[in-house]
Amino acid sequence: MEFRDLKKQYQCHRQAIDAAMQSVVENTHFISGPQVSQLEERLSAFAGVKHCIACGNGTDALQLALMAWEIDARDAVFVPDFTFFSSGEVVPLTGGVPVFVDVDPLTFNIDCESLEKAITYVINCTELRPRAVVVVDLFGQPAEYDKIREITKRFHMLLLEDAAQSFGGTLGGHRTGSLGDISTTSFFPSKPLGCYGDGGAVFTDNDEWADRLRSLHVHGKGSDKYDNVRIGMNSRLDTLQAAVLLAKLSFFEEELAACERVAQKYTELLKDAVQTPHILENRQSAWAQYTICLKDTMERERVIESLNEAGIPSAVYYKKTMHLQEAFRGRQVEAVSCKAAQELSERCLSLPFHPYMEEGQIKLVCERVLRGVADVQR
Ligand SMILES: Cc1ncc(COP(=O)(O)O)c(C=O)c1O
Secondary structure (H helix, E strand, O other): OOOOOHHHHHHHHHHHHHHHHHHHHHHOOOEOOHHHHHHHHHHHHHHOOOEEEEEOOHHHHHHHHHHHOOOOOOEEEEEEOOOOOHHHHHHHHOOOEEEEEOEOOOOOOEOHHHHHHHHHHHHHHOOOEEEEEEEEOHHHOOOOHHHHHHHHHHOOOEEEEEOOOOOOOEEOOEEOOOOOOEEEEEOOOOOOOOOOOOOEEEEEOOHHHHHHHHHHOEOOEOOOOOOEOOOOOEOOOEHHHHHHHHHHHHHHHHHHHHHHHHHHHHHHHHOOOOEOOOOOOOEEOOOOOEEEEOOOHHHHHHHHHHHHHOOOOOEOOOOOOHHHOHHHOOOOEOOOOOHHHHHHHHHEEEEOOOOOOOHHHHHHHHHHHHHHHHHHHO
16 A cells, blocks of 8 residues: 555546646656646635746745745744754744744644743743744644734734645635745655656745745846846746646545545544544535544554555654754753643554545555554453
């Protein structure tokens, strides 16, 4: 069994994807070809945002956003403690100071009480100014933007939505990618909307930031790329990747609906034995992962073994919380305890998940999970 079956997706949509790639190869417009701007238009319409700037990957997208805001050494940037490294990595990379914040044990997303405590700590106990929050929609579920927006407004801070895992999700009818002052996503192959290599995008309604982002992602270009008005990056989305994404966009909504059905089946079969994903009202997850929580690390190890015995892959996202990463030693402000994040890192387990999963496969995974849990209880 595959963890995310990209081969099956390709088999189902081979003609459209092959044709899209072939047209780029025949045209040889490999960098900034017409498919890139077509994709940007399609994505901004999909997300309901004025500007979309396609770029090299989801990490660059986050970095570009912080560069557009000119984050510097006086700025504290708040990041959930339970996320992929990129969400925090970009903060010191652009010169800011990361402050890791605890998460909600049920949704895995940033905890607003902990965020407020961390901001107050930074104001009262450091020389830094609270400048921005990176809000991650972990495993596909949009975070609690109403509450977060109230906090960022009150403290005059910027909100960066990291929708790397949630592109395609919705909150109150609004798509992810539209929920931050700037929002970013990743097209890493296994993401809800994935290309055939690295890719990413930045979204914003703000014209000035959009101009700056367009400049920053092509060597800080001015009137053209040989007129350089600021220090930037080389972070463009390849035309080939744009073509693949255009082809995949035509069946993306069908895939999202199929993911919802797979998630519901998993939950039906597992909910009495383990902690299944808790999706809040008024929103739709993009289901980048289906992540359960076991009682403790021992139970998780037994479930992993039980799955392995049947040749079923699983993954632990994430084994180490952000504030414990060696890379942040001496570079972060430790403002709050991140106990919930720590506990999740000891108990969470992501199961095989994709829109092409058959009912028999879901049942087999669940049987093995339940067997692992029963073994521990015996
Ligand atoms: C939450 C989150 N942010 C950022 C990224 C970075 O995306 P990329 O791998 O395209 O750089 C990822 C990718 O795994 C992610 O999961």
